[in-house]
Amino acid sequence: MSQPPLNQTRADFVAAVDHVIRERKTLKVLRDPGDCADLPFEVAAQLHVAVRECLDVAGWAPFHKPAHKETHQQGELKSVVPWRFYVLEKPALCALLQRLRTQAQAQPDSKWSRAWESKITRVISGTGALVLTTWLPDPSPDGGAPVLTENNQEHIAAASAAVQNLMLAAEARGLQTYWSSGGVLNDAEVFDWLGIPRTQKLAGAVFLAPTDLPADALEGGSWREKRGGPADWSKWIEA
Ligand SMILES: Cc1cc2nc3c(=O)[nH]c(=O)nc-3n(C[C@H](O)[C@H](O)[C@H](O)COP(=O)(O)O)c2cc1C
Structure with missing residues (x-):
């Protein structure tokens, strides 16, 4: 059981944790992909530190089963946890956009041109940093797509907790x-x-943006207010 930090009452501790959970909300920072630009030095430096701290604490998610030994514990990232984080800061994001644009221009009417027209390029342009979080499937017997085995369900659940x-x-x-x-x-x-090894699957592309970045538009999550309340998602089982 965790104790409140020094100088904090249990009630303040609870209030702070609950507040963060409730206040978390989807916010897409959208910007024309042609306007992707490095962040001001100070903003980039602060964000770098914050993302490092977030990765450190996020890795304390629960996990039940270790990642498959031969497939995932031999590479550059050797942890047993069934997720990996790949961080792209602004220069890498703008370079990625440039690469997507080149592909789209070279191949009109392709997956690349469609991707270029999709919202994801605007989010990449608008964000401060991106953390691609993968989950690490057990290999399928036939070498195909991951199968929803009990292990894989638990790998996905653990990676989602990390996200x-x-x-x-x-x-x-x-x-x-x-x-x-x-x-x-x-x-x-x-x-x-x-x-990123192809043996991994994307659990989530997590966009992180300091406030006040230049944006053409801000957009929330469409399901946020449609979730109902505790009575709609929880039931107390009687003895
Ligand atoms: C696994 C997962 C995938 C998501 N993918 C998308 C997505 O591709 N596009 C999108 O607009 N929102 C996506 N969302 C965000 C949801 O739309 C958002 O969480 C929901 O509308 C509730 O809003 P809130 O996050 O503000 O509570 C995703 C959320 C989860 C958990």
């Missing part, structure tokens, strides 16, 4: 967050460009 940790840590540090399925960021070729 939520990441977003709450970011929220507490005053960052705006957005968990996206990722669109073109799921593409195997994009994984290759970024050095």
Whole structure:
């Protein structure tokens, strides 16, 4: 059981934690992909420190099963945890956009041109940093797509807990967050460009943005106010 930090009452501790959970909300910072630009030095430096702290604390998510030994514990990142974080700061994000634009121009009417027209390029342009969080499937017997085995369900659950940790840590540090399925960021070729093994699957593309970044528009999550209340999602089982 965790104790409140020194000088904090249990009630203040609870209030702070609950506040962060409730205040976390989807915010997409949208900007024309052609306007992608480095952050001012100070903003980038502060964000770098904040993201490092968030990754540190996010890694304390629960996990039940270790990642598959041969497939995932032999590479550059050797942890037993069934998730990995890949961080792209603004220069890497703008470079990624440039690469997507080149592909789209070279191949009109392709997955690349469609990706270029999709919202994800605007979010990449608007955000401060991106944390691609993968989950680490057990290999399928036939070498195909991951199967929803009990192990894999638990790997996904653990990676999702790590994503939520990441977003709450970011929220507490005053960052705006957005968990996206990722669109073109799921593409195997994009994984290759970024050095992410194809054996991993995207659990979430987590966009982290300091407030006051230049934006063409801000957008919330469409389901936020439609979730109902505790009586709609919880039931007390009688003896
Ligand atoms: C696994 C997952 C994937 C998501 N993918 C997307 C997405 O691709 N596009 C999007 O607009 N929102 C996406 N969201 C964010 C949801 O739209 C958002 O959480 C929901 O509307 C509730 O709003 P809130 O986050 O402000 O509470 C995703 C959320 C989760 C958990």
